[in-house]
Amino acid sequence: MLDLLKEPVLAVQEFVVLAGRAFQNIFRKPHYFDDVILQMDTIGVGSLVVVVLVGLFSGVVMALQMSRALAQYGEVEKTGTLVAITLARELGPVLTAIMMAGRNSSGIASELGSMKVTEQIDAMRALGTDPIQKLVTPRLVATCFMLPLLTVIADFVGLFGGWVIAIVKLHLTSRLYWTSSWQALEWNDVAQGLIKPLVFAVVVSLIGCFYGLRASGGTQGVGRATTQAMVAATIMIFITDVMITEMFVSQGVS
Amino acid sequence: MAETGSPSVLRFENVTVSFDGEAVLRDVSFEAFEGESRVILGAAGSGKTVLLKTALGLVQPDSGRVLVFGKDLGKMREGQLFDIRSRIGMVFQESALFDSLNIEENVAYPLRNQKSIRCPAGEVHGRVEQALDFVELGGTLEKFPAELSGGMRRRAAIARAVVTAPPLVLYDSPSAGLDPITAHTIMALLIKERDMTQTTTILVTYRYQDGNLMANFRYNSKQGRLEPARHSDGPLPCTTFMVLREGRLVFEGDQDRLESTADEYISKFCKHRE
Numbered sequence: 001m002l003d004l005l006k007e008p009v010l011a012v013q014e015f016v017v018l019a020g021r022a023f024q025n026i027f028r029k030p031h032y033f034d035d036v037i038l039q040m041d042t043i044g045v046g047s048l049v050v051v052v053l054v055g056l057f058s059g060v061v062m063a064l065q066m067s068r069a070l071a072q073y074g075e076v077e078k079t080g081t082l083v084a085i086t087l088a089r090e091l092g093p094v095l096t097a098i099m100m101a102g103r104n105s106s107g108i109a110s111e112l113g114s115m116k117v118t119e120q121i122d123a124m125r126a127l128g129t130d131p132i133q134k135l136v137t138p139r140l141v142a143t144c145f146m147l148p149l150l151t152v153i154a155d156f157v158g159l160f161g162g163w164v165i166a167i168v169k170l171h172l173t174s175r176l177y178w179t180s181s182w183q184a185l186e187w188n189d190v191a192q193g194l195i196k197p198l199v200f201a202v203v204v205s206l207i208g209c210f211y212g213l214r215a216s217g218g219t220q221g222v223g224r225a226t227t228q229a230m231v232a233a234t235i236m237i238f239i240t241d242v243m244i245t246e247m248f249v250s251q252g253v254s
Numbered sequence: 255m256a257e258t259g260s261p262s263v264l265r266f267e268n269v270t271v272s273f274d275g276e277a278v279l280r281d282v283s284f285e286a287f288e289g290e291s292r293v294i295l296g297a298a299g300s301g302k303t304v305l306l307k308t309a310l311g312l313v314q315p316d317s318g319r320v321l322v323f324g325k326d327l328g329k330m331r332e333g334q335l336f337d338i339r340s341r342i343g344m345v346f347q348e349s350a351l352f353d354s355l356n357i358e359e360n361v362a363y364p365l366r367n368q369k370s371i372r373c374p375a376g377e378v379h380g381r382v383e384q385a386l387d388f389v390e391l392g393g394t395l396e397k398f399p400a401e402l403s404g405g406m407r408r409r410a411a412i413a414r415a416v417v418t419a420p421p422l423v424l425y426d427s428p429s430a431g432l433d434p435i436t437a438h439t440i441m442a443l444l445i446k447e448r449d450m451t452q453t454t455t456i457l458v459t460y461r462y463q464d465g466n467l468m469a470n471f472r473y474n475s476k477q478g479r480l481e482p483a484r485h486s487d488g489p490l491p492c493t494t495f496m497v498l499r500e501g502r503l504v505f506e507g508d509q510d511r512l513e514s515t516a517d518e519y520i521s522k523f524c525k526h527r528e
Contacts, residue, residue: 114353122312123350127414128336128368 015210018132022206025130025137035138043104043139043205044146048153050099055154058091059083059161067170076170080181083162088185088193092155094241097200100147101233105208108139109229112212113222121213136209140202147201148194155193192248199240207233260287262324263422263454264309269318271304271501278304280501281318288421291448291455291491293465295523296498302458303347305498306424309456310344311335322422340368343415343423343453347430349407351399351414358382358395361414371418385417386410389443405436409443416447422454423447429464441467442480448491449473462523469493469509497523 066082112135115121124131159181166177211229215221264286271279279301286292296302307313308320311327320327322338330338351360361382365373373381386392389409399407408428415423425444429437441464448455449472457468469491472483483491495512497505497520505512505520513524 118348118353119346119350120352122307123344123346123352125312126310126339126342126344127364128340128371129363130332 022136025133039142051150055157056161059158063162063165080177081184084181084184087158088189093196096151096154097237105233106226106230108208109212110226113215113225116215140205143201143205148197151197203236265321267319269315291493294458294496300498301501340370343420345425347426349411385413389413425457446473
């Protein structure tokens with residue numbers, strides 16, 4: 001039994017050490033600003049299209065589904081309210097983070113995993129560079145900047161998708177839709193909608209780096225690390241989502 | 255054999271290294287001195303690469319001590335190890351060039367990133383060109399590693415290892431997987447580097463021919479090629495052979511002793527003397 005637990009406990013310990021060093025390096029020299037900008041482009045700009053599409057269609061689907069439910073109570077004009085709250089609190093942050101996990105956790109794991117199995121990580125250490133400072137911290141910082149931004153974009157595009165349905169299918173006025181959406185949102189919704197992506201960014205980037213740096217066993221090992229990173233990041237997104245939501249709910253601000 | 259009058263460059267004292275409870279280096283002890291060449295022979299999985307990584311401080315021993323330039327690596331933190339590593343050049347088995355950087359950036363990497371080197375930015379390009387000319391790869395500065403052949407990548411890796419002029423250079427199977435002509439070219443570069451800069455060289459290989467070249471040939475800088483050391487002026491290169499078997503050091507001595515050994519495993523490595 002203890003032997004079975006040994007490996008997961010060691011993995012958690014390694015992850016905590018990696019996370020600690022990655023955060024510590026934010027405040028320590030040398031800073032690799034070029035790598036941060038490069039990662040912002042790869043992780044953020046590179047994910048823009050997929051995030052916009054997911055945001056748009058989730059807004060469209062939410063408007064369609066909610067309008068059907070609201071019609072039973074004669075409250076179709078509240079569609080904007082529900083779309084806005086659902087997107088800002090849950091769907092925007094979670095769907096964007098899942099897209100990032102699929103695209104970037106796996107991407108980071110495969111890139112770092114390939115470097116690991118071809119001894120490039122060892123070479124980096126041999127040539128005077130801390131791989132966590134050079135590879136992990138820039139990815140962490142870049143993801144923490146880009147994921148909240150992408151979430152905001154996904155929220156707005158989702159609201160736009162809901163508006164299209166409200167106009168074309170539900171025959172609501174633009175004014176009614178946007179007013180109900182705007183009035184529905186409170187500061188705590190915005191706070192929740194920004195805290196979640198920040199936490200998800202830490203999860204997505206560090207899990208990708210963790211599995212990448214642990215890769216072993218050639219190309220097969222890289223493939224395994226990639227899959228594990230995506231699966232673990234997705235599960236952790238949902239677990240942390242529950243924890244954050246519970247915190248807001250228990251404080252009576254949900 | 256070792257020049258006991260010269261300062262110690264690398265010293266292993268009863269070093270044992272294990273991975274997942276399995277020992278890959280067992281109680282290994284040896285000492286390499288300044289200007290000496292060491293050829294470490296061994297079959298795949300005998301612990302050759304781990305030995306080099308332990309010498310660099312990339313792998314921590316479970317027991318024993320590793321001293322590089324007289325300093326105990328076990329007592330150093332990662333930041334302090336960077337200073338020691340800046341005095342060691344390392345050529346990894348598969349070159350380990352950074353895929354995302356071109357050859358110029360790869361070779362310039364230690365100059366730009368090793369704090370203790372402190373190479374002025376204006377000098378980096380010149381030193382990179384010099385190092386690439388040394389390995390006869392001038393003109394590949396803009397190319398990426400994926401655009402080069404296996405032999406060219408190995409040469410670029412040698413340029414990266416020696417660009418900082420380190421006093422100790424470690425080579426991990428530099429001729430492995432190369433055709434005989436390219437392998438000879440790589441070995442000629444190793445000998446050229448050793449003889450022109452008087453570096454201490456640790457060569458890990460499974461090819462006895464490589465060790466034979468190290469022990470018996472010298473680089474003639476006037477003619478620009480290798481020549482048998484016995485035909486040239488000066489003493490023979492000081493070369494010590496070591497043989498690893500399943501993590502244990504089973505032989506340490508000169509080439510004559512190696513070739514006269516009755517041990518079946520050791521003698522398998524020296525059947526093909528050129």
